[in-house]
Amino acid sequence: MKYIINRSVVFEPQFGTLSIQNDVLERSFTLLPPACRLLNELIKFEGKPVTREHLLKYVWEDYGFTASDANLNNNISTLRKGFETLEQPRSIILTIPRGGFQLSAHLECLSINSDDLVSQDSTGIPSLKDVQLLNAPFNKEEIHEKKNKITKGIFFKKIDSSKAKKYYFSCSLIVSIIVFSFFLNDNKISKYKISPELIYKEAGCSVYTLDKKIADYNIDLKGFASNFLKKEKIYCSEKKMDLFFEINNERERAEIYFLTKCVVDASGKYSNCENKRIIKEVIQ
Amino acid sequence: MKHWMVFFLAVLFCLCFFYFLFFNKTKTIFCVSEQVVNVMTVDATAKMDTSTSILLYGDGKGLVKNLGRIVFNGENFEVNRTLYIQYTDDDNDGIYNVIINEEKLSPGDTVPSEIFHKYFLPEKPGDIFLVKMKILNRNALVISGLSNPYFICKTQ
Numbered sequence: 001m002k003y004i005i006n007r008s009v010v011f012e013p014q015f016g017t018l019s020i021q022n023d024v025l026e027r028s029f030t031l032l033p034p035a036c037r038l039l040n041e042l043i044k045f046e047g048k049p050v051t052r053e054h055l056l057k058y059v060w061e062d063y064g065f066t067a068s069d070a071n072l073n074n075n076i077s078t079l080r081k082g083f084e085t086l087e088q089p090r091s092i093i094l095t096i097p098r099g100g101f102q103l104s105a106h107l108e109c110l111s112i113n114s115d116d117l118v119s120q121d122s123t124g125i126p127s128l129k130d131v132q133l134l135n136a137p138f139n140k141e142e143i144h145e146k147k148n149k150i151t152k153g154i155f156f157k158k159i160d161s162s163k164a165k166k167y168y169f170s171c172s173l174i175v176s177i178i179v180f181s182f183f184l185n186d187n188k189i190s191k192y193k194i195s196p197e198l199i200y201k202e203a204g205c206s207v208y209t210l211d212k213k214i215a216d217y218n219i220d221l222k223g224f225a226s227n228f229l230k231k232e233k234i235y236c237s238e239k240k241m242d243l244f245f246e247i248n249n250e251r252e253r254a255e256i257y258f259l260t261k262c263v264v265d266a267s268g269k270y271s272n273c274e275n276k277r278i279i280k281e282v283i284q
Numbered sequence: 285m286k287h288w289m290v291f292f293l294a295v296l297f298c299l300c301f302f303y304f305l306f307f308n309k310t311k312t313i314f315c316v317s318e319q320v321v322n323v324m325t326v327d328a329t330a331k332m333d334t335s336t337s338i339l340l341y342g343d344g345k346g347l348v349k350n351l352g353r354i355v356f357n358g359e360n361f362e363v364n365r366t367l368y369i370q371y372t373d374d375d376n377d378g379i380y381n382v383i384i385n386e387e388k389l390s391p392g393d394t395v396p397s398e399i400f401h402k403y404f405l406p407e408k409p410g411d412i413f414l415v416k417m418k419i420l421n422r423n424a425l426v427i428s429g430l431s432n433p434y435f436i437c438k439t440q
């Protein structure tokens with residue numbers, strides 16, 4: 001595999017060399033493996049910016065080496081020096097501020113077996129797919145995987161950064177604490193509610209039973225409650241009230257009658273609640 | 285980008301710190317009611333007519349104040365006492381274990397304790413009993429035993 005850069009410089013990754021095409025003086029520049037891999041990665045992105053994180057990962061980490069910005073900077077410098085010796089401008093590798101690097105050059109690729117161009121689009125630059133297919137060491141599965149890896153790598157590069165992870169984790173933790181505290185802030189009692197069952201309505205009164213359901217009673221609860229209210233001299237035409245009525249006459253020794261009268265004010269809330277409990281011992 | 289993130293996190297941390305310091309206090313429930321309890325047995329008639337105030341703090345402590353009258357077999361007594369309680373709901377089912385830590389009688393309270401505890405409140409300091417406390421409709425709290433309601437109070 002060969003790449004022709006700016007129509008004059010030949011890059012042969014398998015030998016790690018940069019040379020001038022058809023140079024009478026046979027000038028060439030040998031690249032050490034890291035610089036060679038670095039240039040390969042820049043070429044793969046077809047003149048688009050490549051982030052520092054991507055280069056550190058695919059040039060060093062994936063090969064078991066420690067990635068460092070210093071290494072990257074040194075190898076970029078080496079590449080620039082190499083291109084300069086081959087009459088190319090240093091700006092052939094652009095530095096993207098706070099971003100990465102970009103190979104700013106015309107690219108062509110040649111297959112191993114033939115010096116003919118395999119393919120090129122209208123701009124004269126071969127597509128990424130063609131570059132990868134022609135890259136002899138890879139088989140089709142590896143190509144597909146590597147293509148996906150590159151695509152995903154570009155997307156996940158920010159999230160995979162360990163510093164970004166720490167920031168996102170910290171933010172999530174703080175937001176969770178704030179949300180959780182809203183639940184803790186309320187008194188626990190508030191979460192238990194009772195749903196009384198309406199026995200009947202009369203004028204301004206709504207008469208309910210509390211815990212026990214109407215079906216639990218084996219008496220005419222409406223009639224009983226109505227008589228009870230009359231006995232207690234509670235008249236429904238006077239004010240708007242909610243009345244809560246309950247009887248427990250299943251005990252052997254006592255009958256218990258419970259009546260609460262809660263007056264409803266103009267805002268619909270209770271202004272006052274009066275309770276009456278009558279406990280009658282049953283004479284056996 | 286880095287400086288912005290650090291600044292943002294610092295501001296968020298400060299906000300959280302002050303929030304927990306000043307605002308994160310669990311709500312207190314204050315509830316009042318009027319109570320009339322008539323007890324009719326073979327050998328006695330007892331009637332209690334009191335104003336009951338309940339204060340339930342979010343930390344599980346509270347108090348119940350009773351102020352009013354008791355008529356026992358025709359004899360009048362004044363009620364003016366406060367129960368200091370602790371309540372917990374370990375099972376998170378709305379049924380609370382309530383323990384009376386102290387029963388404080390004000391000087392105006394003239395009810396003999398035997399009458400009060402025999403006919404109106406069997407539980408004494410140190411006793412643990414089960415109570416259901418549930419919110420009712422608009423602004424009321426239902427206090428009941430396992431079988432019967434005790435009273436409904438209006439929350440403030």
